[in-house]
Amino acid sequence: MLQPGDTIPDLTTPDQHDQSLPLRQRLGPNGAVIYFYPKDNTPGCSVEANDFQAASQSFAELGFTVIGISKDSVKSHVGFCTKYNLQLTLLSDTDGALCQAFGAWQEKKNYGKVYMGIVRSTFIVDGQGVVRKVYPSVKTTGHAAAVLTEVGRM
Numbered sequence: 001m002l003q004p005g006d007t008i009p010d011l012t013t014p015d016q017h018d019q020s021l022p023l024r025q026r027l028g029p030n031g032a033v034i035y036f037y038p039k040d041n042t043p044g045c046s047v048e049a050n051d052f053q054a055a056s057q058s059f060a061e062l063g064f065t066v067i068g069i070s071k072d073s074v075k076s077h078v079g080f081c082t083k084y085n086l087q088l089t090l091l092s093d094t095d096g097a098l099c100q101a102f103g104a105w106q107e108k109k110n111y112g113k114v115y116m117g118i119v120r121s122t123f124i125v126d127g128q129g130v131v132r133k134v135y136p137s138v139k140t141t142g143h144a145a146a147v148l149t150e151v152g153r154m
Contacts (some may be wrong), residue, residue, distance in 0.1 A: 001103030001121065001136055008034070008129045009101040013069075016077035016090045023067075023098070024129045026089060030063030030154070031132070033147055035122040036104035040072045040080035040090075044120070044140045051144035053086050062151050063127070069093050069104075070118060122147060124154070 002008065014020045026032065035052065037045045052059075052066050059066050069091045072080070077090040091098065099105035099118055108117045120140070124133040124147065133150055135143070 001106075001134065002101075002123060002131050003134060004131050006131045008123070008125055008131065009098070010129070011097050011101060013091050013093050013098060014074050015092070016074060016081050018074050023091075026065060026067055027125065027127055027129060028060070028063045028065040029127055031124065031126040031151075032065045032067050033059060033122060033124055033151065034067045034069065034102075035120075035138070036069050036099060036102065036118050037120055038118045039070060040076045041083065045070070046080075046084060048120070048138075048140040048143060049080070049086055049088065049090075050084055051140070053084070053088055055144045055148045056088060058148055059151060062154075064124075064151055065089065067091060069098055071096055071099065124151060126154075 010022045010024045012020050012022045056066050067089045071093050074092045104118050104121050106119045120138040122135040123131050126132050
């Protein structure tokens with residue numbers, strides 16, 4: 001998993017509008033909050049997306065964009081955004097390149113079953129693409145507010 005001081009990869013992947021840009025071109029003037037989540041339209045992921053959406057204006061005022069990343073398709077992201085009126089940027093990492101590069105694609109265990117999946121994690125990145133803070137295993141409740149507090153201190 002990327003750590004503070006590491007530079008984010010500059011991979012290109014489409015957003016929910018099917019627009020592909022290098023990741024670093026999506027950063028706000030002061031940086032971005034990049035969060036990885038397992039799947040659109042699941043309870044925890046919906047809570048997390050709605051919480052980040054509710055705080056998105058505050059992040060923008062601090063010069064940060066909010067970017068969500070999952071392996072869901074562009075079409076899935078469109079439906080997710082429509083259902084919850086999300087204005088966040090959601091990237092479709094169907095080949096898992098960003099998940100792998102950030103270290104969010106890991107072995108998981110659930111009810112004794114071992115499988116590979118996205119570990120819910122968040123990275124605060126500065127305007128030059130350098131990781132400043134990592135949340136490696138996120139619980140959704142209150143997470144967006146905690147990240148906003150941290151960004152406000154930067």
